[in-house]
Amino acid sequence: MSPRTMAGDGARPVIEVRGLTRRYGLLTAVDGVDFEVRDGEIFGFLGPNGAGKTTTIGMLCTLLRPTSGRAIIAGHDVVERPHDVRRSIGLIFQEPALDDRLTAWENLKFHAMLYDVPAAEFRRRAAEVLGMVDLADRARSVVRTFSGGMRRRLEIARGLLHRPRVLFLDEPTIGLDPQTRRHIWRYIVDLRQQEGLTLFLTTHYMEEAEICDRIAIIDHGRIVALDTPDNLKRMVGGDLVTVRAADLDGAEERIRQSFGLPVRRGPEGELLVEVERGDRFIPQLMTALNGDGRAIEVHSVGLRRPTLEDVFVKLTGHAIRDEEAGPGELWRTHVAMRRRRA
Numbered sequence: 001m002s003p004r005t006m007a008g009d010g011a012r013p014v015i016e017v018r019g020l021t022r023r024y025g026l027l028t029a030v031d032g033v034d035f036e037v038r039d040g041e042i043f044g045f046l047g048p049n050g051a052g053k054t055t056t057i058g059m060l061c062t063l064l065r066p067t068s069g070r071a072i073i074a075g076h077d078v079v080e081r082p083h084d085v086r087r088s089i090g091l092i093f094q095e096p097a098l099d100d101r102l103t104a105w106e107n108l109k110f111h112a113m114l115y116d117v118p119a120a121e122f123r124r125r126a127a128e129v130l131g132m133v134d135l136a137d138r139a140r141s142v143v144r145t146f147s148g149g150m151r152r153r154l155e156i157a158r159g160l161l162h163r164p165r166v167l168f169l170d171e172p173t174i175g176l177d178p179q180t181r182r183h184i185w186r187y188i189v190d191l192r193q194q195e196g197l198t199l200f201l202t203t204h205y206m207e208e209a210e211i212c213d214r215i216a217i218i219d220h221g222r223i224v225a226l227d228t229p230d231n232l233k234r235m236v237g238g239d240l241v242t243v244r245a246a247d248l249d250g251a252e253e254r255i256r257q258s259f260g261l262p263v264r265r266g267p268e269g270e271l272l273v274e275v276e277r278g279d280r281f282i283p284q285l286m287t288a289l290n291g292d293g294r295a296i297e298v299h300s301v302g303l304r305r306p307t308l309e310d311v312f313v314k315l316t317g318h319a320i321r322d323e324e325a326g327p328g329e330l331w332r333t334h335v336a337m338r339r340r341r342a
């Protein structure tokens with residue numbers, strides 16, 4: 001039975017979260033979230049920077065204490081049994097956590113010592129996980145000589161060394177180029193097939209969230225929707241027609257008056273109209289925009305299927321990309337997380 005069919009078979013969830021809350025002073029970073037993750041599932045947290053993804057993962061991994069609420073990982077309460085939780089999980093965080101003066105093998109060895117993996121088991125397992133991420137021939141190379149993608153693969157191998165039941169990945173591809181990002185995801189999906197483990201990941205890249213079995217969309221510390229990517233996209237309806245025009249306000253008003261349909265703004269300021277059949281709607285739209293005594297100059301009209309970005313905009317009223325962090329902001333976040341963990 002593949003892990004995909006194992007998911008949702010009625011077994012006890014591997015992660016159970018009830019009313020989980022974390023406050024920093026007056027700010028409620030995570031605001032009473034509830035969800036369950038099934039064994040063998042790829043479960044994603046999707047939301048903009050600052051939505052509360054890292055804080056949630058921090059609590060599930062026992063690095064941050066919840067202000068209130070409960071989280072049970074592989075049957076262990078994160079507050080009452082943190083040691084058991086840590087043995088059940090692997091972590092891959094945004095910031096690299098390898099020692100680049102050591103070889104790949106030595107980095108794994110250090111991790112095995114922390115997790116009490118016996119020496120014979122370590123040798124077998126280290127060879128296995130390095131093979132999984134295509135680094136077997138670089139085992140004795142110093143990590144300093146590795147590319148960003150190789151380092152991330154080694155971190156994945158290290159996260160798997162002690163055979164965790166759940167692997168947590170916080171923005172595992174941030175800062176990598178698109179090709180390397182695709183490779184990393186291929187490894188992650190293969191791993192689920194090979195190891196049957198549960199993956200909990202956070203991302204603000206919409207296309208990456210598509211690989212999840214289910215996604216929780218999080219905004220301002222709250223889960224605003226939780227479902228499969230397909231079901232989430234169905235919330236947006238049929239087709240999306242995009243309109244770019246010289247007078248966007250005028251075009252918006254004309255569409256509302258002519259069709260009585262709601263009009264939203266897309267991430268680049270374009271108009272978005274949800275319709276059942278876009279191919280039939282566009283000719284009527286052009287007639288409406290050209291007619292009525294005053295033609296509105298149209299720059300382009302597009303037709304596409306809804307994406308997770310559209311779902312996010314529909315649910316929250318704002319775009320994920322608007323809040324994407326620049327390098328400076330990301331660096332500040334990393335420094336803050338390091339300090340929090342220190």
Ligand SMILES: Nc1ncnc2c1ncn2[C@@H]1O[C@H](COP(=O)(O)OP(=O)(O)OP(=O)(O)O)[C@@H](O)[C@H]1O
Binds near residue numbers: 047056171336340
């Ligand atoms: N140690 C801290 N002290 C005060 N506020 C914090 C702290 N850590 C996080 N926050 C705030 O809590 C909120 C949630 O942050 P969090 O890092 O969990 O978001 P995120 O969705 O993971 O974003 P990112 O992808 O940027 O890490 C933000 O408003 C952030 O500024």
